[in-house]
Amino acid sequence: MIGKKADEPLATAKQLPSGAARTAQGSGMTSERTRLRMVVRLREQGIADEVVLAAMSAVPRHLFVDEALATRSYEDTALPIGFGQTISQPWVVARSAELARAGRALSLVLEIGAGCGYQAAILGRLAKEVYTIERIGALAAKARQTLSAIGANNVKVRNADGQEATSNVVQFDAIVVAAGAPSVPPNLPLLLAEGGRLVIPVGAPDRQRLTLVTRSGDSFSQQAFEDVVFVPLKSGQE
Numbered sequence: 001m002i003g004k005k006a007d008e009p010l011a012t013a014k015q016l017p018s019g020a021a022r023t024a025q026g027s028g029m030t031s032e033r034t035r036l037r038m039v040v041r042l043r044e045q046g047i048a049d050e051v052v053l054a055a056m057s058a059v060p061r062h063l064f065v066d067e068a069l070a071t072r073s074y075e076d077t078a079l080p081i082g083f084g085q086t087i088s089q090p091w092v093v094a095r096s097a098e099l100a101r102a103g104r105a106l107s108l109v110l111e112i113g114a115g116c117g118y119q120a121a122i123l124g125r126l127a128k129e130v131y132t133i134e135r136i137g138a139l140a141a142k143a144r145q146t147l148s149a150i151g152a153n154n155v156k157v158r159n160a161d162g163q164e165a166t167s168n169v170v171q172f173d174a175i176v177v178a179a180g181a182p183s184v185p186p187n188l189p190l191l192l193a194e195g196g197r198l199v200i201p202v203g204a205p206d207r208q209r210l211t212l213v214t215r216s217g218d219s220f221s222q223q224a225f226e227d228v229v230f231v232p233l234k235s236g237q238e
């Protein structure tokens, strides 16, 4: 007889593609040991906030990239996530989080540019609640899926243009923008709570400075840190 009997199972567990068995533990180049090596490297690169380092050692970064790239997920490099976008390199994620946190326990955090959701997962370990906005619908959906798979239930993903974010009510302790802009979008600092901190890459399309805007009453101060390269902040929604 050619073909399958109707009552034959289509695939046994063993025949399932390996992707179905991807776990937070990982193995080999996606193991916890590999992740801890990444954290050692982050320390050497100057990341000093222990709470941020603990978050970086807890979140399984390999689950946020395509399986074909998973073995490279703990290298200090950005990797493609589709739609011309990238997952930011671990150092940039840790440094942005460190600048945003400034040693404080955070309540409400906004991220603009969720991408695959990795940075949002890290922020979710530093804050009570995280809202992350992604302009590309398909990425937002995928980020939502991965965040739910790792149990990051305090992270909410929205598909919208984050530059347009406004609110009269909600104020954030920290805002992290994960895409580069020629200047600070004017409505974003207004979303900060008193003492709140906004971290955003500011500069040319091919090179920006990681920039911190701090709110004190109605005045805002701006300070530039390291050189970085981010994908551009864009208008509109797809």
Ligand code: SAH
Pocket (backbone or CB within 6 Å): 085, 086, 087, 088, 089, 112, 113, 114, 115, 116, 117, 118, 119, 120, 133, 134, 135, 136, 139, 160, 161, 162, 163, 178, 179, 231, 232, 233, 234, 235, 236
């Ligand atoms: N936070 C990610 C980095 C994603 S790359 C990480 O964890 O590594 C930056 C993301 O910003 C891209 O997915 C891009 O689509 C998104 N983006 C760019 N402009 C945006 C905007 N105005 N509003 C929301 N998302 C935006």
